[in-house]
Amino acid sequence: MLDFGTITTTIDQYLHSVMPTQAALIVECILVALCAVLAYVMLAIVMIFMERKVCAAFQCRLGPMRVGFWGLLQVFADVFKMLIKEIISIDRSDKVLYNLAPYLVVMSSVLTFSCLPFAQGLQVLDFNIGVFFIMAASSFGVLGILLAGWSSNNKYSMIGAVRSGAQMISYELSIGLCILVIVVLSGTMQISELVEAQRDGWFIFKGHIPAFTAFIIYLIAGNAETNRAPFDLPEAESELTAGFHTEYSGMHFGFFYVAEFMNLFIVAGIASTLFLGGWAPLHIAGFGAFNAIMDYIPGSVWFLGKTFFVIWLLMWVRWTFPRMRIDQVVSLEWKYLLPIGLVNLLIMTICVVCGWTF
């Protein structure tokens, strides 16, 4: 299988041979940032298109069909519209925080995005506490949402932001417990090692019942983290107009919109990395020929395929269930998901200690 590590090492050595170390480092940083942001935006566009088409299919519609063949250019048209719109400033809003908030949200999701392993060696950040870093980086996105609600000088924004705070901080716990289950099973926090350990079998099969339970709880909590229905209380169109981003226009609104979709991609990407083997192909022990064929499919295809499958699962849930009340959201987390997650972690620990995993 192709290792992207060799390509990046070649580029690194070439840059070091033609310029001093400092300059090479700066050029590499710019190249990586450019690629990461480009991939971020392209994936966001793909996901917005996918959301509209999948939503339409679940509602027995066709979705956008007019702009370009099969509506393919619709999202590009929307992006251009967003780019040429005016960014208005709100009377008596907190100007600094108001303008800072969308960047905080985008920053947190780009930081988390750079931890995803797209293929072997194709990963921006990879170090020994990778999973820990993902949790830390993804949880300061809520700060941007709280600031957006606070600085907008709007009651709807404020209510949306407060709800989002209550919701996201609660569900962070469940996500943490689900990730801990996998850390217990694999014994490592480094993302590349996590994927490497799944080459002979994905964790959802290796960890059987506790891993599967953790996967389900992760999907529920991840859905809540991304503020999507049935957990879309911070936005709640019918109650709060648009929740925390009511007062935002133009590209500032665009940042919230893109970050929301990319958070969905990140949640799905982490789910596929931790439970479904990341870029590791599907291997079944004993079927040598089958495994060899699976090896021919590139790792990035595996990763994106699994991620988009998980995204599709989340969209299925989003377009099926109605919105919950805030007390239902909080009681689901604290009375059900958290105790189940804790018991699940205990079961996984017992399984690992007794050697009951594959």
Add this chain to the structure above:
Amino acid sequence: MEQKFTYIGKIADTIKSLATGLSVTMKEFFTPKVTEQYPENRKTLKISDRHRAMLYMPLDEEGNNRCIACGLCQSNCPNGTITIKTRTVVDQETGKSKKVLEEYIYDLGSCMYCQLCVNVCPKDAIAFNNCFENAVFDRNKLIIKLNK
């Protein structure tokens, strides 16, 4: 309902009902889509026969209609959409005078498709059809003479 379930029973019941909902949307995902792509599908477009788009007067082969010029449709129309012009002819055999339809004028622009005229007609001389593409560039083209 709340008292019926234990903690575990409630979770099991929830999973069951959530699965029911998911299976419903899953079926919807694969059913043929209902969206009509209008200008492209004009050839195959199917409009319901009961759709009221325009008043018309059913004519036989010689172009005769069943209208007896009683004026009920005109007087029942809430918007004054229908105007009937009549003339009086004298029957040669009996010598009685009789009202005959001269012009049946229908103003599509002020019709609200209530179907009162069709319901009130004693001879079923008028009906609604489903030819819905009625847009024109001139208001005067909406005033239509229905009889020949």
